[in-house]
Amino acid sequence: MSSDSSSRLHHVVIVGGGAGGLELATRLGDKLGKKGKAEITLIDRTRTHIWKPLLHEIAAGSMDPDKHQLEYIAQAHWHHFRYRLGSMDGIDRAKKEVYITPYYDDEGMEIIPRRTFKYDTLIIAIGSTTNDFGIKGASEYSIALDTQNQAERFHRRLHNAVVRAQTQVEPVKEGQLEVVIVGAGATGVELSAELHNTTRELTAYGMDKINPDRDIKISIIEASDRVLPALPPRLSDSVKLELNKLGVHVYTGERVTEVTEKGVYTHSGRFIPSELVVWAAGIKAPDFLSNLDGLEANRINQLVVKRTLQTTLDDSIFAFGDCAACPWPGHDSNVPPRAQSAHQQASMLVKTVKNRIAGKALPEYTYRDYGSLVNLGHYTTVGNLMGTLDGGSLFIEGLFARIMYQSLYKMHLMALHGFFVVFLQTLARIITRRTEAKIKLH
Structure with missing residues (x-):
């Protein structure tokens, strides 16, 4: 069955609603979808989004995901893009089609049949999975x-x-x-x-x-x-x-x-x-990317892209975030798989899509390393900030480092909701925290 293929507007299909994919869909929806300049479709295999760097807090029980997850369908309604539930398992580059697997409920009943989506620009942002290197057990x-x-x-x-x-x-x-x-x-x-x-x-x-x-x-x-x-x-x-x-x-x-x-x-x-x-x-990228209609991939299944984030063999297909191997000029490695790089690439791709629709030259991505922060719960936070006056890094720890760490999540939320909404959400959590258990008890 073909879906959403009748429009004459430029159709941007984004596969993957992680931090980068959802930020990109939101900003493209606000800038292009709202004004009728393009159609934006986000495809993800889950119904809700939560910032991946928070998963260890959910695992430990220090965060209740129900209070932090975002419904994709609501975000799509608010920000003028379409959300479709499903997982990509293949593409046809000649026909410019994306193939989406059927969706089943917890009891194995098919809820949504296999679908096909036409695209003019395809952006793959499906992230990475843990690599167990085939270790026994x-x-x-x-x-x-x-x-x-x-x-x-x-x-x-x-x-x-x-x-x-x-x-x-x-x-x-x-x-x-x-x-x-x-x-x-x-x-x-x-x-x-x-x-x-x-x-x-x-x-x-x-x-x-x-x-x-x-x-x-x-x-x-x-x-x-x-x-x-x-x-x-x-x-x-x-x-x-x-x-x-x-x-x-x-x-x-x-x-x-x-x-x-x-x-x-x-x-x-x-x-x-x-x-x-x-x-x-x-980490590694999902296995099916290693044979995605002939696109070039590396040994950990990442799609190899140019500095424009276009795949090396198809200029209509882009990839970014953890699933992409993007060159890092001046280094013997690719851009590291971090949240900050995905955020930077999503920001650039907003301009990229606008330029592509207008027939203009595409920008090239340059990774800017702002440092790293490691949060050890309420015990301490440590990190290093790049870009000091002498070109080196500044070691930080304690309260200042914790504020910097928390600001990363707030920046992600502001990219999705804007400053005012995030301010109200933060205020509400400060008020309600006093009446809640410190950890999830079930």
Whole structure:
């Protein structure tokens, strides 16, 4: 069945409603859709959006997703674009068509049949997934934090483990309340700090049989020789020191060789027992991108793009964010897969689409690294800001760093809603926070 293909307006199809995709659809809808200069369609496999850097807070239970998620269909109504539910599984470049899989409910009943969408400009922003590198047992016995559903699944399992330990007759067994996090990137270290806090908060709500310092153990396994290997050593050292204070067990220089129902094995022969394993080591783009009607892709399935963000073999197809391999002039690597790069690319693509419709030259993307921030819950925040007077970076920590970290999320919200709406939402949460539990208790 063909959908939305009869209009004579230039049709921009955006696949993927993550931070970059939703920001782009919102701004194009406001600038082009509202004025009848183009039709904008956003396709995503879920009904709601939540900022991906918050998923570790949902997993730990320090954030209730119901209070932070955004309905795509409402955002589309407010900002003059169309939202369609579904997952892309192929394209026809000659016909300029996108193929969308059928959508099924939780009981396996087909709700939406397979569909085809015509496009004039196709923009792919489907993000990345965790890369388990084919490690034995990783896909069966570990949980990734790529989606809201995965984060909520981890939280349910964590909560159930604590409740089980509280109500059982025998003492808490070794490994029963232990969590192993594979990968000491930002997600891994931030999750470990959030878990340290929320597990102690959880046991305070009547879980009197559990001693968190004795019974709850959190471990991080990292193949590199330090935590946060992609960030400056000073930042890594500061985070490692804080994790040690929290009692988080950090194993660096250890490569996971197998994940089992009972725990994790490393290449040195070490076995770390665990009830829950989170896999946060490495990323890759979704597998189907590696053979998307002949488009060029790299070894981790990212679509290779030019600095205009056009794919190398088709100027009508763009890709950005984690699913794109974009050159970084002056470096021996591509643009890093960070939220800031996706935000910058989305901003440029607004101008790109306007120029493309008008037949003008397209801008080229230049990555601007503003630094990195790592938030360890309410314990501390550390980071480095780029662009000092001498061209280097400035190390920051504490309250100032936390304000900077929180401002990143506020910037994303303002891109979606505007300043006034975000101000009112923030004020409302400050008021209602006093009457709510500090963590999610179910």
